[in-house]
Amino acid sequence: MIYYDTVSKVYYGVGSIMTMNERMLTGTMKINAKNHLEIGGVDTVDLVQKYGTPVYVYDIARVKEQADKFKKTFKQKNVKAQVAYASKAFSSLALYQILAKEDVSLDVVSGGELYTAIQAGFPSQRIHFHGNNKSESEIEAALDYQIGCFVVDNFYELEMLDRLSREREQMINVLIRVTPGVEAHTHEYISTGQVDSKFGFDLNSGQAQKALQSIAGMPYIELLGLHSHIGSQIFETEGFTMAIETLLKQAKQWQEDFGFELKVLNLGGGFGIRYIPEDEPLAIEEHTTAIIESVESSIKELQLSMPEIWIEPGRSLVGDAGVTLYQIGSQKKIPDVRQYLAVDGGMADNIRPALYDAKYTGILANRANDATEETYSIAGKACESGDMLIWDLPLPKAESKDILAIFSTGAYGYAMASNYNRIPRPPVVFVENGKDFLAIKRETYADMLRLDQSINAE
Structure with a gap:
């Protein structure tokens, strides 16, 4: 807990005394x-x-520093991963070009963000396309550019991908976005992991399983795994741990029932930053370590193969x-x-x-x-x-x-x-x-x- 002394005008915290100015200076x-x-x-x-x-x-040095911190933990623990920048936080030609050199992947959510990435020369195989209402023209542009992955949000999109991939005879990699019923403790307008959400296939009602079964009959669609996003400006790891346990238990059940192989587990983003001196965000290394350890623990218990872990930091790369x-x-x-x-x-x-x-x-x-x-x-x-x-x-x-x-x-x-x-x-x-x-x-x-x-x- 951080306390502000109005007389001395300093913040008192665990092992630290500093002014507001000192507390907010980063990079x-x-x-x-x-x-x-x-x-x-x-x-x-x-x-x-x-x-x-x-x-x-x-x-820009701060942006690079944050990107490196995310990648470093996975590398140190010898875990295959992709760190994809959630570019809805801020996108521009120059930023995409910088991140391409930093070996960061890219999460886009619209034709405009995709077009910017194309114009920036961003490597197409490192682009993941999100969104709950992708248009046919947006999907066609992504197919033309041969992006790395679509994060499928609903049956409407899935049917469109199936039709276009058959017409083109073009293979498409997808993740199924699911709502695992886990809600992060953030503002209600920016929480997206709970059951009542415009995003993703619901696990509890069987929507996600129906999507999984539908993909089995789609010859040009390769299901890589699952995606979830539990909220934004998250200051703790428990929500991620709960989501991981839920998703991996479901993956185990689908493996037994349908032969499903979880190659990729995408846990989204939402890692918090400091906006005011009282904020106490976790270090990036704490978030990534908790995610890795939770995945490793669950796959050991469930006797699953280790998936590639994807995460999608946005504000935690560029916010502060x-x-x-x-x-x-x-x-x-x-x-x-x-x-x-x-x-x-x-x-x-x-x-x-x-x-x-x-x-x-x-x-x-x-x-x-x-x-x-x-x-x-x-x-x-x-x-x-x-x-x-x-x-x-x-x-x-x-x-x-x-x-x-x-x-x-x-x-x-x-x-x-x-x-x-x-x-x-x-x-x-x-x-x-x-x-x-x-x-x-x-x-x-x-x-x-x-x-x-x-x-x-x-």
Whole structure:
């Protein structure tokens, strides 16, 4: 348990005393000699001068570090595995190209993510296609690209894959996505492993078994194994252990009844990160070790062959590698009630506080270690009273044009960004080894009008 001392303004935890700033700094982030937040060896004040605000900044060394931690545990324990980045968290050409070099696989959930991967030159055999309502055109594009695997979500998709594979005489690898009846302890809107879910075949009702039997009569479909995803922002291992036990017991039963061979066990993602100082996510190594040991224990007990283990980290690769920089504008003080600070972004570039009541924290990037004097609530610029990024954030006395850095915005920030109020989406900048790279340009007003049609057009 972490406790914050409001007098000393430090966090007390197990064996540690640190300020909020120190607790939130990850990867290459630090406070430099100028009292500025620095990421990847690049001063964030310099980044703002070069790219403007708002701007998403990614610590690429941190992304690589996280990917390596996932792979390392499997390698050390000599377990065959694939670490597939769940790219719904954030996708771009440059990121896909970086991950391809890091020997990470890719989980895509739409034709757009697939197209981006194709344009990035991502190795097709390392692409897994998810989604609960894949269109025929999306499936055909994936077949043209000869991707490594489809994660089949329902009978509609299965019948389409069967028909298209027969027409093409093309072999397809699939996993059956199942809902094992295990629910992770997360927000109800982002939990997907329970029985009542739009995703996957239900185990308890016999849907998954019916899918398994159907595939036996599909000559061009190769069933590799099973997939499940029990939730998101998970801080414990018990949910994974329960899902593993359930899935492997079912695999044993199907082996005895139908000769089913479990070659791949995909346990999804959902590994939590730190959004606020009080968060206590498990180390990546703890998650992966628990998964490996649970699989090994169950297969030994059930006398099954060891499957290849696949996992799908998304936010745990990119989430805390991302920081969003804003410029502070107007202020409003309501005596004895609240002080508001408004920034030049908000729910258009980070919908999660409004959508999920997600919690974040931040600092003044240009005065990072100044003493806190006030408590502010950070308001966005959208015309919505619900456009609030952070409630009750301790900061130094803020002034207009100060730079506010909000931590852990690397997942589902740009990916869920919109043009609400016709606000252009911010640019994305990668930093590493003292250099910055513009990965996605800032959207312009003209970009937003590109698809509009005038009624006066000839």
